[in-house]
Amino acid sequence: MTSLPDLEAMAIFAKVVEMRSFSAAAAELKLSKATVSKAVTRLETRLGARLFNRTSRRLALTESGARLADRARQLLADGEAAEDEILAQSSQPRGLVRLAAPMSFGLIELAPLLPEVLAAYPDVAIDLHMSDEAIDLVGMGFDMALRIASLPDSSLIARRIGPVHRHVVAAPGYLARHGRPTHPSHLAEHACLGYAYLPTPETWRFVNAAGEEVAVRPSGPLRANNADALLPALEAGLGLAVQPDFIVRDCLAAGRLEVVLEGWSPPPVALHLVMPPGGPRPARVEVVASFLARRLAQRCAIAARPASTDGVS
Known part of the structure; x- marks a missing residue:
């Protein structure tokens, strides 16, 4: 049986892309930098492809990362929209x-x-x-x-x-x-x-x-x-x-x-x-x-x- 996509790791990946930084993404998500890094590494292992080229000064998307980024951003946006809709229904x-x-x-x-x-x-x-x-x-x-x-x-x-x-x-x-x-x-x-x-x-x-x-x-x-x-x-x-x-x-x-x-x-x-x-x-x-x-x-x-x-x- 095929396992479900790692949606959490994709959402974290999308947030790193948005913030252009592991540290900034961790602060935005209220997670530790280690948790964010592990999620991206987990996603890379699952996909069998490197998503970022990382140096001490620079973070750049690889070709595979660039292809995944738009879809990951859409998944994150859809998830946030779904939560907002349910929260609105719950409060009204x-x-x-x-x-x-x-x-x-x-x-x-x-x-x-x-x-x-x-x-x-x-x-x-x-x-x-x-x-x-x-x-x-x-x-x-x-x-x-x-x-x-x-x-x-x-x-x-x-x-x-x-x-x-x-x-x-x-x-x-x-x-x-x-x-x-x-x-x-x-x-x-x-x-x-x-x-x-x-x-x-x-x-x-x-x-x-x-x-x-x-x-x-x-x-x-x-x-x-x-x-x-x-x-x-x-x-x-x-x-x-x-x-x-x-x-x-x-x-x-x-x-x-x-x-x-x-x-x-x-x-x-x-x-x-x-x-x-x-x-x-x-x-x-x-x-x-x-x-x-x-x-x-x-x-x-x-x-x-x-x-x-x-x-x-």
Whole structure:
């Protein structure tokens, strides 16, 4: 396999040609004169040709050196231009930000904020991907994602934005027909509507203020991979479900659903903004991340306000 060109040595060679001196090139590049000399010698060895005729007083290009000089200068100029372009993009909020978010949260809480962030940063564009499934940020090339979870340790950089409260809810008609459960163990006698992306969808876990933990295995007529899809069945009185506050808030306020199992709650989860590891990040990513973290923290505080026991939040 052919090895890659020694671009560093070519760039140093071009700088020596430009400055007409090894010492001046070393000072310009903030390198030692020995490092500059070794780079040129390395290049000469690789090419099998002398590039300079050197005396104590004079430095002159050989025929081979003269042929290489123009190309080396162009390589150096292209490299400097490429760095300048990327640095300019990094310092100015400009370009595309790829963002992933859960479907329901994205529609209810995130999407209303996008006109504001786009107005604040007119040179920034957002590619929004919404799915309740946790995607591979690095593998799919996303700049950031919003996730509602108790995040496991990982290489991702996570910023906690705020808590997300979840409740067991049911329609008044369902409770009138089947009774109101007061302990998680009572759920074995009820129809439970399942959300496929719960941390443990086959097992619902609860904890009370005293720290007592209970796990139950729910069963029921419907399971979906999006929590919003459970709302029609909930309101029709087909069962109970664990739902985040931001999805059922309006239904609770209108009395179409009620909170049950007061005093018991699912394990706590929070909204996080996660990014791939590494840095520094382009300005377009930083400004969008800061904007969303600030505004969603406000929204999260409202959405996470506990619902009252009479079903009105």
